[in-house]
């Protein structure tokens with residue numbers, strides 16, 4: 001099961017594998033183990049969500065002008081009680097004050113409109129511009145449907161500009177005004193799969209828990225997320241003849257032409273610019289790719305269900321001149337336009 005737009009699959013310990021992506025399945029990379037208590041799992045997932053949300057927001061904000069689709073966003077990551085499975089739901093309700101399908105603030109990145117409005121993790125949004133959101137009835141199994149509907153209502157309000165929210169925090173109800181800003185449209189979501197994988201479908205960016213945990217700092221996490229944002233900016237998912245990610249004959253033909261490799265190299269190159277524009281250090285990509293190669297195996301281009309990918313060392317060779325270009329531009333004050 002996959003979380004829909006704007007939501008994060010924080011509570012879903014599922015094993016869904018994407019049809020396309022950048023990376024490949026790997027041995028356990030941070031997935032919950034049987035020894036974990038529910039509280040530890042919730043804590044770990046929450047910390048990962050906050051890390052990813054912070055980096056993703058910086059990338060979306062700094063590159064709004066390059067994204068073919070942007071919109072007014074608050075920068076928050078939402079969750080609901082209904083998205084949690086039975087094992088974690090009571091804990092999540094107790095810890096975050098969640099109720100049914102009502103959107104709770106899971107992350108409000110520093111400097112985001114959500115944070116500027118005073119929203120913080122643990123806040124529950126009850127209404128927007130006087131329109132009550134639907135609490136619904138928590139289903140026995142995890143479901144994002146109710147939260148997705150409420151998130152769409154919030155997005156609709158934000159699209160018109162500043163919005164007044166009625167929020168419950170620790171039992172007290174207050175009103176806050178959130179003033180959304182233009183950012184790249186695509187939300188970033190964690191997929192709890194225990195694999196090393198990231199991908200985009202052209203509307204969302206997905207990163208697995210394993211891949212996010214492999215990144216040891218914000219710069220490395222930005223490298224992974226910026227690569228996917230670059231695919232979205234380059235609209236690769238709407239050009240199957242370029243990427244060959246759609247499967248079938250087209251995919252096989254593209255592989256033979258090496259176009260998939262070209263698309264991946266393009267995403268790597270543009271990704272470095274996107275992350276540098278957001279204030280992250282592109283040079284940290286070297287350490288990340290070296291580590292990625294250590295866990296994924298060296299060798300030639302890697303082929304999996306999603307397409308064909310250059311080896312990590314090959315990607316490093318591609319990126320060296322780009323790193324030099326960005327460093328030169330930064331030193332001389334030239335614009336970071338790829």
Ligand SMILES: [Zn+2]
Pocket residue numbers: 021022227228231264267
């Ligand atoms: Zn890619």
